[in-house]
Amino acid sequence: MxxxxxxxxxxxxxxxxxxxxxxxxxxxxxxxxxxxxxxxxxxxxxxxxxxxxxxxxxxxxxxxxxxxxxxxxxxxxxxxxxxxxxxxxxxxxxxxxxxxxxxxxxxxxxxxxxxxxxxxxxxxxxxxxxxxxxxxxxxAEQGMCVPAAIAEEYDIKSIDDLSDPDKMAIFDTDGNGTPEVWIGAPGWASTVVEKIRAKSYGYDQIFELTEYEETIAYANLANAATAGEPWIGFCYSPHYIFVTQDLFVLEEPAHDPATWTIVQPTDDPDWLEKSEASTAWNGATxxxxxxxxxxxxxxxxxxxxxxxxxxxxxxxxxxxxxxxxxxxxxxxxxxxxxxxxxxxxxxxxx
Known part of the structure; x- marks a missing residue:
């Protein structure tokens, strides 16, 4: 000093x-x-x-x-x-x-x-x-993304499409009969919220919700985009993926604070059941x-x-x-x- x-x-x-x-x-x-x-x-x-x-x-x-x-x-x-x-x-x-x-x-x-x-x-x-x-x-902005070419080819435009098992079958990349969606990295606050959003929108009944480091997730995205294969997951900007990839952010109902009740896992063991987030993220900063x-x-x-x-x-x-x-x-x-x-x-x- x-x-x-x-x-x-x-x-x-x-x-x-x-x-x-x-x-x-x-x-x-x-x-x-x-x-x-x-x-x-x-x-x-x-x-x-x-x-x-x-x-x-x-x-x-x-x-x-x-x-x-x-x-x-x-x-x-x-x-x-x-x-x-x-x-x-x-x-x-x-x-x-x-x-x-x-x-x-x-x-x-x-x-x-x-x-x-x-x-x-x-x-x-x-x-x-x-x-x-x-x-x-x-x-900043946050939401769920798919490569733009996949969104166009398979008519995946809305968050409601994630509750359609026939449309979502293309995201079963490991062939076990259940599609996978990346919801974020372990330890991110947004990953907790994405679990809540999946439950609130109902697509937790369709997808396996996966969590792992974003470097792996976005490497998978880059590989899928290059090969013209499906990929779906959490995305946020500002981020380099919007520089390197052509992405489509799924449409959602506008944010309504009345539809968002977020309880943290550290605050209540029944946090998921007591939480709700059934509209888009509010604009982040x-x-x-x-x-x-x-x-x-x-x-x-x-x-x-x-x-x-x-x-x-x-x-x-x-x-x-x-x-x-x-x-x-x-x-x-x-x-x-x-x-x-x-x-x-x-x-x-x-």
Whole structure:
């Protein structure tokens, strides 16, 4: 922590922008900040050198999907290169990351889906007041998808079609007499809701509801699309599959809050029987969440997280770079930061 305000950051940045020109302004901005940080007393420096290795200043949680992994690595680069702090990335499920932010052992979750994580948001943002939600959301959508060519060939257009055993027979890919539908990865809040939706619409009586990691699911989708074979499953955007595949999102009745009652498995053993979700998902949003303790401990990081803003197209491209193109997340982040100077300056100085 060095005590710079956003106004200080912008002043340093703008000064070097005018001196160095646009291409070198971030480098100069970082250099002056680092030089000012070096002006510590000799005694303090000696104490730091003599002290044992400490944990990272900032710990960012990384759940198990590609775009959040890319975003976490981007934030790591931005913080380390511009604020001079050590950053660690730790894998964790949504509940684990929120609990850790509550305790102060993690400091950010880069991509919280709302209302999927509404229960965690309510507990830690509203009730405990230990977590803060960034208010620059990315708009998102969720639903059930089939390849567009399959939707056209077999006239599968509506969620009601999933209750037709004759139409759905094409999705029996293992030949056991029961079609399969992928409803999401284990541990996703949306997977719980998709079980509820399958029960509410009635297609749980037709399908085997399968759960496994999305990298496998969407690899299966890519293989099926290439071969012109059927595939059906949960989909959400922003996501790279809408860049790489031509998908049809099944039509549903418009979202009606009166038709949605979601009880979590952790709250009631009879959660499925007591839950209902018989209309479409409400429009979702993605928000970075961060530990409120940062506002005192590392205010510049808190300001960065509050200013952070991303668009859906960028998130989809990020996911594709990692999951489809096979780029290493750390290498991708370095390239992305170098190519998005203006956006990063906005995060740092607004």
């Amino acid at each position: 060095n005590g710079y305000t956003p106004a200080d950051n912008e002043l340093i940045y703008r000064k070097h922008r005018s001196k160095k020109g646009r291409g070198n302004c971030l480098w100069s901005f970082n250099k002056e900040r680092r030089m000012q940080k070096i002006k510590i007393s000799a005694v303090s420096s000696a104490m730091l050198l003599a002290a044992p290795a400490m944990a990272a200043d900032i710990v960012i949680g990384v759940p198990n999907w590609a775009s959040v992994n890319a975003t976490a690595h981007v934030l790591e680069v931005v913080i380390e290169e511009n604020l001079g702090l050590d950053v660690e990335l730790q894998n964790g499920t949504n509940p684990i990351v929120f609990e850790a932010m509550d305790k102060g052992s993690m400091h950010a979750h880069p991509e919280v889906w709302m209302p999927n994580q509404q229960n965690l948001h309510d507990t830690y943002v509203k009730d405990n007041g230990t977590v803060v939600m960034n208010t620059n959301p990315v708009q 993605l928000h970075l969440h961060y530990a409120k303790s940062l506002e005192e401990d590392f205010p510049e990081v808190a300001a960065l997280f509050a200013n952070f803003q991303m668009d859906g197209e960028s998130l989809s491209a990020m996911g594709k770079a990692l999951a489809v193109d096979g780029q290493e997340a750390a290498d991708f982040a370095q390239e992305w930061v170098a190519a998005n100077e203006d956006k990063i300056v906005g995060w740092l100085t607004n």
